[in-house]
Every structure is written in structure tokens, then in C-alpha cells.
Amino acid sequence: MNVYDLVIADKEKIALEDVFLDDLSRRKLQQLIKEHRYIQELSKYGLPVSNKILLHGYSGCGKTTTAKALATALEKPIYVLNLSNLISSRIGETSQHIRQVFDKAGREKAVLFLDEFDQIGKARISEEKDVGEMRRLVNTIIQLIDYFPDEAVLIAATNHPEILDTAIIRRFQLRLAFELPTNVQLDAYYDKLFSPFPHYDVVVPRLYRISYAEAKDYVYDAVKSLLITALEKNESSPK
Secondary structure, eight states: OOGGGGEEEEOOOOOGGGSOOOHHHHHHHHHHHHHHHTHHHHHHTTOOOOOEEEEEESTTSSHHHHHHHHHHHHTOOEEEEEGGGTOOSSHHHHHHHHHHHHHHHHHTTOEEEEESGGGTOBOSSOOOSOHHHHHHHHHHHHHHHHTOOTTSEEEEEESOGGGBOHHHHTTOSEEEEEOOOOHHHHHHHHHHHHTTSGGGTTTSOOOOSSOHHHHHHHHHHHHHHHHHHHHHHHHHSOO
């Protein structure tokens, strides 16, 4: 396996201002961006910058989008690694592959985004068949996090923070929770989604208690259906 084939160099540019975040999470990320802007000056005083972020919470609520937006704000390349695609039946190979990915991101001062982080960060008290191998894998991850260079940024995302090893969790300076959006937050998001076609806003009912991703899929599916129906009606009408 060529591990670099599993790493996606995502070039999508997303402005942090366009990401729906709570005020506290936004302030923390803005502080991190400022720290990296003045990283050389801070290092003269022996002050480390925050460069390890754990994003946890509901699926579809903005973790991946936040990682891409942070990379955009920092003007760094971002490498996206879905760990569920990397786990090998031979855990020793998994450790080797992950080490290579960390080394690559560190050398290039990039943002490394590890999705589904619970695949490799499970607590060492585990029901896995080979508990010894899993413990060695978690120990490897801890070492890689500890020696990850300040100029690079590590972002891990999980929907299941409760199963992560506590020693791993402690190593992330920022831990941001992603909850289901409130009705007010969803209304603001719906306003943005409907802005290119406002005439459909009064036709498509708004759904609540869903994630941003679910809201986006719902609106786009509804608008596409209505638009296609209108186009078919125009085609069938007498010329």
C-alpha cells in the first residue's frame, strides 16, 4: 500500500466567516490563527502555539468544514486522512503508515486532518482481540502527537469522544464540541442556502432538529425536484 494514496490534498477554500460556529469556538480558533501569525515572536519567549485540535460531536455539524476553513485561514495545505480506510489487519503496519503521514505533514508545515479519529485513539482498556497491539498503536499515536512540530497543525475529528484514550485527549490544546444547531442557527443557515433561489424559500418547509449537512441535502433535493418539475412543464407546454 502506498499510504500517500490515502491522503487527500484538499484544495477547497472555505472562509472561516462562512462556517457556522458558536461564539466560544470561533474565538478559540481566531486566537489560534493569531498565534500562528506571530509564531516566531512567541517562540522567542519560549511560548508554544496551540496546534492540536480535537473536534467532536454530531455528524454533519461542521467538523470537516471547520478543518478546511482553518487551513484556508492559516494559508496552509490540508491533508485529509479517513482513518477507517487505513486500519490494517496487521496493526503494526497501521502504525507505520500513520507515522509516514505525520512525517509528511510535519515536513510540509501542513494541516493534517484525521477523520474518524476514534478508529486509532480508542482507550487502551479495550475489548479488541489483540489488546497488546492496540495499546502499542495508541502509544505510537501519543508519541506522534507529542513530537508534532509547532509549524504544522493537527486536527482530529470524532463522533465518539467517549471512547478515546484520556491520555490522547489531554494532548489536544483545543477541544471543540459540535452540537446539533438550534432553530435560530438553522434559520440563518437556511437563509444562506435559499439565497441563490429565494422564490423557493416560501415553498419548501424548513426542518429542524437536524444537522447542517442534513439541512443542506434536504434543501438541495427539494429545490432540484421543484426546478426539474418546472422545466418539464415548460417543455410539455404548447410552443
